Amino acid sequence: MKKILILDRDGVINEDSDAFVKNADEWIPLPGSIEAMARLYQAGWILAIATNQSGLARGKFTQQDLDDQHEKLLRLLHAAGGDVHHIAWCPHGPDDDCECRKPRPGLLHQISLALNLNLEGALMVGDALRDLQAGQAVGCKAVLVRTGKGEKTLAAGEGLDDVLVVDNLAQLAEMLLTEASH
Structure with missing residues (x-):
């Protein structure tokens, strides 16, 4: 299995709302998520983020606000000894009919191009069905976290065939790193 992990952001890495x-102060990492990403990075995993950010199109925050949130993420990650290889975001609203808004796979195509990687067999981690569908459209294996909207997604039960379910990003990292050591 290729060691590529594509993460949704809100509800997977940080608290969702x-x-x-809307800003860096409201961007609060979920317990253990930063450390999990750092451990995976140190173990040789390629980490990318694919996130819908329709708040831009809706006027809820500015591009600078989003940049500040990602700067905070990277600052915390670097302090923990990790990094992210690429962050892709969709700035469009639900009615814009763009190719990048999940469940469409445009963000994953952006990641693939930016990193020159075939994402077939990579892991797509999300808390909503649309995250998993975007990943599956390019051949990723789907992982649902129970954080964020994960419990609600699990309760709906649709489209979850062949989906690995974990409590959170920390549990997934533990599984992947334990697997690698055997």
């Missing part, structure tokens, strides 16, 4: 995560 129905009112949108």
Whole structure:
């Protein structure tokens, strides 16, 4: 299996909010997520983020606000000894009919091009069905976390065939690193 991990952001790495995560102060990492990413990075995993950010199109926050959130993520990750190879985001709203808004696979195509990688067999980690569908469209294996909207997605039960379910990113990292050591 290729060691490529594509992560949704809100609800997987950081706390999600129905009112949108609008600035760096509201960007709060979920317990263990930064450390999990750092450990995977140190173990040779390629890490990328694919995130819908319709708050941009809706005027809830600016591009600078989003950049500040990603700067905070990277600052915390670097302090923990990790990094992210690429962050792809969709700035469009649900009615814009773009190719990059998940469940469409445009963000994954951006990651593939930016990193010159075939994503077949990579892991796509999300808390919503649309995250998993975007990954599956390019041949990724789907992983659902129970954090964020994960429990709600699990309760809906649709489209979850062949999906690995984990409590959170920390549990997934532990599984992947334990697997690698055997």
